[in-house]
Amino acid sequence: MSADGERVVAAARGWIGTPYVHQASARGAGADCLGLIRGVWREVLGAEPALVPAYTPDWDEPAGEERLWAAARAHLLPVVPCRAAAGDVxxxxxxxxxxxxxxxxxGRTGAAxxxxxxxxGHGVVESPLAPWARRIVARFRFPGHAA
Known part of the structure; x- marks a missing residue:
């Protein structure tokens, strides 16, 4: 794990136990999945790159718009899937x-x-990646953070 990856993972682990609250991004008080990424960004890089508009839990699923993916491409660096590293988004x-x-x-790479x-229903947790791995569609890194 790179020093940068270590910083990202350490920051993310600091959020473990934060309750799930839709649209929130406050460590210890509440966060959703985007709120966790936003909070880690603030801790590792500083001010967020853009204001986040209100969003629904379905992320425009009925309209088929890939809003979250477009935002990730705009603010994060894409990663070739075979180059997985701790700290990847x-x-x-x-x-x-x-x-x-x-x-x-x-959090970790490899067999574990x-x-x-x-x-x-779970808040911020660190889970085994295996049950989620087939659902990954893209990997990104925070700007300035190499593997």
Whole structure:
């Protein structure tokens, strides 16, 4: 893990236990998956790059708009999937044909790979990546953070 990846993972792990609250981004008080990414951005890089408009839990799924993916491409650096590293931001599609609407941060790589993410009913947790791996559609890195 690079020093940069270590900083991202350490920041993300600091959010573990934060309750799930839709559209929130306050460590210890509440966060959703985007709120976790936003909070880690603030801790590692400083001010967020853009204001986040209000959004619904379905992320425009009925309209088929990939709003979350477009925002990730605008503010994060794409990663070739085979170059997985701790600290990567993972974008997930929850079911085939649906828009990608879940984010997490790779905690560990290898056989015991993990993802740090926030989701309804669980809050911010670090989970084994294996059950989520087939849902990954893209990987990104925070600007200035190399593997």
């Amino acid at each position: 993972l974008l997930f599609r929850m079911r085939a044909g649906a828009v990608a609407k879940h984010l997490g941060i790779q 790979a993990t993802v740090i993410h926030a989701y309804s």
